[in-house]
Amino acid sequence: MSAARTSPRSVAVPAPAEGTGWVGKSIPTKESVRFTTGHGSYLDDVKLEGTAHIALVHSPYAHARIRSIDVKEASAMPGVLAVYTGEDIRKLVDPFMQLAPPPADKVLDYPLAVEKVRFVGEPVAVVVARDRYLAADAAEMVQVDYDVLPPVMDAESAASPSAPILHEAIGTNRVWDGVYEYGDVDGAFAQADLVIQEKFHYHRFNSAPLELNAALASFDRRTGELTLYTNNVMPMFCMPLVASSLRLPSDRIRVIVPDVGGSFGNKINSFPYMVLVSVLSMQLGRPVKWTELRSEFLAAGTHGNERTFQIEAAVRKDGTLLGLRGEAFDDTGAYARYEPAGAVIWAQVAFSMYRHKNLRLHFHSVFTNKCPVGPNRGYSRAQHLFLYERIMDRIADRLGLDRGEVRERNFVRADEMPYQAPNGTVLDGGDYARALHRVQEMLDLPSLRAQQKALRARGRYLGVGIAAALDSAGNNFAQVRVINPHLPFSGNSESARVWMDMMGRVHVAMGPTNQGQGHETMASQIVAHELGLNPEDVHALPGFDSHSHPYTGHSGAYASRTAVMGGGALLGAARELRRRIQVIAAHLLKTAPEDILLEKGEARSRRTGNALPLSVIGGVALGNSLELPLDMDTNLSVTYVYRPPFRIPSHVDKKGNFTLTYSYQVHGAVVEVDPETGKVHLRRYVAVDDCGNMINPAIVEGQVIGAAVHGIEAALLCEAKYGADGQLLASSFTDYLCATSLDVPPVEVEHFITPSTAGPMGVRGVGEGGGTALPALAAAVEDALSPFGVTFQDSHLTPERIQSAMRGRAPTVPSPP
Amino acid sequence: MKRKVSLRVNGEEREGWAEDRMLLVHFLRDELNLTGTHIGCDTGHCGACTVLLDGKSVKSCMVLAVQAQGRKVETIEGLEREGKLHPLQEAFREHHGLQCGYCTPGMILSSLYLLRHNPSPSEEEIRRAISGNLCRCTGYVNIVKAVRAASERMATRVEAPSTEETG
Numbered sequence: 001m002s003a004a005r006t007s008p009r010s011v012a013v014p015a016p017a018e019g020t021g022w023v024g025k026s027i028p029t030k031e032s033v034r035f036t037t038g039h040g041s042y043l044d045d046v047k048l049e050g051t052a053h054i055a056l057v058h059s060p061y062a063h064a065r066i067r068s069i070d071v072k073e074a075s076a077m078p079g080v081l082a083v084y085t086g087e088d089i090r091k092l093v094d095p096f097m098q099l100a101p102p103p104a105d106k107v108l109d110y111p112l113a114v115e116k117v118r119f120v121g122e123p124v125a126v127v128v129a130r131d132r133y134l135a136a137d138a139a140e141m142v143q144v145d146y147d148v149l150p151p152v153m154d155a156e157s158a159a160s161p162s163a164p165i166l167h168e169a170i171g172t173n174r175v176w177d178g179v180y181e182y183g184d185v186d187g188a189f190a191q192a193d194l195v196i197q198e199k200f201h202y203h204r205f206n207s208a209p210l211e212l213n214a215a216l217a218s219f220d221r222r223t224g225e226l227t228l229y230t231n232n233v234m235p236m237f238c239m240p241l242v243a244s245s246l247r248l249p250s251d252r253i254r255v256i257v258p259d260v261g262g263s264f265g266n267k268i269n270s271f272p273y274m275v276l277v278s279v280l281s282m283q284l285g286r287p288v289k290w291t292e293l294r295s296e297f298l299a300a301g302t303h304g305n306e307r308t309f310q311i312e313a314a315v316r317k318d319g320t321l322l323g324l325r326g327e328a329f330d331d332t333g334a335y336a337r338y339e340p341a342g343a344v345i346w347a348q349v350a351f352s353m354y355r356h357k358n359l360r361l362h363f364h365s366v367f368t369n370k371c372p373v374g375p376n377r378g379y380s381r382a383q384h385l386f387l388y389e390r391i392m393d394r395i396a397d398r399l400g401l402d403r404g405e406v407r408e409r410n411f412v413r414a415d416e417m418p419y420q421a422p423n424g425t426v427l428d429g430g431d432y433a434r435a436l437h438r439v440q441e442m443l444d445l446p447s448l449r450a451q452q453k454a455l456r457a458r459g460r461y462l463g464v465g466i467a468a469a470l471d472s473a474g475n476n477f478a479q480v481r482v483i484n485p486h487l488p489f490s491g492n493s494e495s496a497r498v499w500m501d502m503m504g505r506v507h508v509a510m511g512p513t514n515q516g517q518g519h520e521t522m523a524s525q526i527v528a529h530e531l532g533l534n535p536e537d538v539h540a541l542p543g544f545d546s547h548s549h550p551y552t553g554h555s556g557a558y559a560s561r562t563a564v565m566g567g568g569a570l571l572g573a574a575r576e577l578r579r580r581i582q583v584i585a586a587h588l589l590k591t592a593p594e595d596i597l598l599e600k601g602e603a604r605s606r607r608t609g610n611a612l613p614l615s616v617i618g619g620v621a622l623g624n625s626l627e628l629p630l631d632m633d634t635n636l637s638v639t640y641v642y643r644p645p646f647r648i649p650s651h652v653d654k655k656g657n658f659t660l661t662y663s664y665q666v667h668g669a670v671v672e673v674d675p676e677t678g679k680v681h682l683r684r685y686v687a688v689d690d691c692g693n694m695i696n697p698a699i700v701e702g703q704v705i706g707a708a709v710h711g712i713e714a715a716l717l718c719e720a721k722y723g724a725d726g727q728l729l730a731s732s733f734t735d736y737l738c739a740t741s742l743d744v745p746p747v748e749v750e751h752f753i754t755p756s757t758a759g760p761m762g763v764r765g766v767g768e769g770g771g772t773a774l775p776a777l778a779a780a781v782e783d784a785l786s787p788f789g790v791t792f793q794d795s796h797l798t799p800e801r802i803q804s805a806m807r808g809r810a811p812t813v814p815s816p817p
Numbered sequence: 818m819k820r821k822v823s824l825r826v827n828g829e830e831r832e833g834w835a836e837d838r839m840l841l842v843h844f845l846r847d848e849l850n851l852t853g854t855h856i857g858c859d860t861g862h863c864g865a866c867t868v869l870l871d872g873k874s875v876k877s878c879m880v881l882a883v884q885a886q887g888r889k890v891e892t893i894e895g896l897e898r899e900g901k902l903h904p905l906q907e908a909f910r911e912h913h914g915l916q917c918g919y920c921t922p923g924m925i926l927s928s929l930y931l932l933r934h935n936p937s938p939s940e941e942e943i944r945r946a947i948s949g950n951l952c953r954c955t956g957y958v959n960i961v962k963a964v965r966a967a968s969e970r971m972a973t974r975v976e977a978p979s980t981e982e983t984g
């Protein structure tokens with residue numbers, strides 16, 4: 001089904017400096033042994049003696065003032081240990097630090113609602129009980145009296161001065177707004193042959209990992225130490241938030257992240273719950289566990305950023321895009337728990353993969369009475385890339401050109417790489433046009449067109465859509481200073497520790513959590529590759545534990561970063577350990593360090609062929625060290641921090657290199673649409689992906705397919721839809737539809753390998769390219785229904801939406817082949 | 818009120834205490850400490866909790882522990898034989914049929930039920946058999962491949978008898 005293809009400028013993975021060439025091999029993941037036998041250890045599998053469980057009481061209203069909460073009856077229920085309201089918790093913790101500049105920095109955000117509720121599902125009280133059943137029983141008995149307020153349900157109206165205000169303390173619903181302007185936008189519009197005006201809407205959804213959020217806190221009153229088990233995937237970035245909210249010094253908090261059952265970004269905003277179980281454990285002096293319900297996840301977990309664009313494109317009649325200008329409204333929901341980071345993260349792909357130079361976007365982040373948004377696969381970039389792809393389709397359609405040709409005309413070319421976009425971001429290699437051609441070939445476009453024509457004559461509507469996108473990885477945190485110059489974040493880094501013990505065994509640990517990307521496997525491959533071992537012989541510590549794993553403040557599994565950032569750290573640590581081993585071995589073998597080759601678990605002199613097993617090196621260095629000169633370094637534990645060379649972008653001109661590497665992908669979809677029912681049948685789906693050198697191609701392919709399916713289901717199935725009254729209309733998997741094995745065809749993948757000019761080992765990040773499916777499917781559905789002349793502005797293509805667009809329309813002339 | 822529930826799990830007699838309303842999945846996980854059976858939803862849609870009850874695949878979040886009294890349950894922990902992986906486990910591993918692994922136990926049990934009744938299923942039959950199990954990571958492609966590979970492997974080997982038979 002898939003084959004690796006090599007683009008003309010591609011080279012294979014570079015030969016290893018030493019050893020056995022494990023980088024680039026599709027070995028089965030190490031994790032799969034415990035996962036296939038039921039011995040994975042996910043958060044809810046962690047059991048501590050005497051654990052109490054919590055159940056949350058949720059707001060049934062989108063916007064209301066809390067008049068009173070009566071916990072009397074609930075407190076008297078069997079097994080109940082305590083009931084806390086938002087007011088109670090407010091006295092025990094500090095509100096979360098806000099990223100936004102004034103006035104939105106004054107928003108007060110606590111783990112439970114205080115004074116007001118601002119979205120359906122917001123927790124207002126918590127019951128702690130002996131077990132989860134008793135906690136749930138008692139939560140039902142908590143009586144909350146509300147004064148219902150009018151909700152604000154879309155970003156554009158929320159931004160208007162007459163809208164009801166969510167956070168009275170700041171007097172506005174604006175989280176942030178600002179204008180990004182690059183190039184000569186008005187000049188571009190003055191030269192345009194055609195100006196296209198459009199409004200696009202990118203809907204709300206999330207990627208819904210199968211394992212729900214959970215946290216288990218255990219406070220030891222004797223030592224004053226809090227052990228916090230969490231499946232948060234950016235735990236050390238969250239730690240300052242958690243520690244300061246709990247008023248605990250960070251050295252009193254140990255964070256353990258066991259196996260994580262998927263995240264896709266959705267497990268970053270769980271810090272309010274981490275604080276909640278922690279403070280309850282501190283209060284009650286026993287472990288307290290929270291396991292989220294699916295209904296809670298859907299209503300109060302994380303939604304992806306919902307965005308509306310009002311946009312104008314300046315175009316030359318040959319299809320060249322000259323400039324874009326307009327407004328973007330990000331509906332961030334009721335609290336800014338990661339926002340307004342999304343108001344700048346999109347700028348990593350400000351110009352997408354296109355050559356045009358002029359862009360002016362007024363970006364608004366706005367509070368609404370919906371679930372807070374946060375990272376979701378393709379965070380904030382997928383929305384922007386959707387805009388570009390839809391604009392390319394519009395340009396082609398308006399000018400009567402081929403949609404593929406218009407993209408080709410506008411793509412950055414292979415011979416321009418590395419290419420600096422007008423906002424300072426650098427595309428680090430690739431051949432976009434060639435990937436497009438390959439997708440067209442895989443789909444056999446001419447025969448599809450013939451089929452389309454034949455089917456139309458019989459009243460059946462086949463369509464094909466192709467879209468392209470970038471997957472940026474290794475973000476420069478300093479980009480948040482574009483929105484708030486006072487934020488103490490910049491750069492990016494990752495830490496890995498590689499060490500050899502006295503028996504010559506090699507161990508590795510690193511900062512990112514493991515949520516299914518096979519980090520233990522890829523770490524073992526890189527270390528084995530560098531030290532001449534077999535990956536099976538490298539012991540990779542599972543999960544993350546702040547007491548045993550190295551980390552930096554950037555550590556975590558998010559933004560497609562682990563291959564790039566973790567890869568850089570692993571490489572640095574393994575190479576330094578190799579050097580130290582070489583020095584010791586050279587002394588023992590009476591040769592020079594450069595003469596020592598590490599291979600098959602031995603240190604061997606190339607010159608003499610004499611060799612020592614690593615167990616001897618470890619034994620001498622760590623236990624028999626008088627065999628070595630006193631001034632020789634016997635430390636066989638290396639911690640290395642990898643740090644790409646970023647600079648701080650200017651918050652005045654908003655320019656800078658916002659991210660390190662860019663994978664790209666082109667996706668093609670073939671659909672058949674039933675014009676009566678509006679149902680879309682996905683017939684075929686193909687993808688070409690180029691993430692540079694691959695550490696483990698099977699893992700990469702898994703990421704590409706998984707991401708594509710998330711995009712497909714986002715386009716066709718799932719939506720976190722709200723009614724006008726603020727009720728969430730998707731409260732379980734009954735109405736929040738995720739793709740089953742029957743909903744998606746086998747995604748076919750091919751890889752190009754153009755090594756990155758920026759990332760270590762020539763790798764780029766991978767895993768978030770799935771956003772490509774949304775514009776590809778919108779394009780395919782429009783193509784299918786082109787005889788009816790319908791277009792779609794929304795990223796979500798439900799049968800209802802398609803039916804209503806079709807209403808009253810008959811097929812016009814049979815469309816040209 | 819709690820009552821004693823005795824059942825045969827993976828061929829072994831086990832017992833524990835359960836209130837009438839306790840779900841089988843919670844009984845397995847919390848009373849018997851068999852945490853390989855997972856929970857991914859509250860409505861019986863995700864299949865993460867799939868086990869075999871008297872040889873039939875069921876969602877253990879839709880069965881009460883007391884309903885399993887005296888019956889036979891097979892969970893993911895019972896598939897290995899003398900330290901050797903079951904062909905389905907091997908195939909999921911070799912074909913990269915998992916990422917986070919959270920759906921894997923349920924997927925493997927649904928697949929086991931399929932292969933016991935249909936030793937050489939078509940792609941379509943495999944897809945139908947696992948359609949009650951959500952995988953949020955893999956897009957199903959490699960899961961289907963793994964089940965097919967396991968069916969081929971099992972056709973050439975005799976499958977180890979199910980735990981109910983050995984037990």
Ligand code: FES
Nearest residue numbers: 857861863864878
């Ligand atoms: S836990 Fe989802 S079906 Fe049982």
Ligand code: FES
Nearest residue numbers: 916920952953954
């Ligand atoms: S492997 Fe993660 S849900 Fe299937």
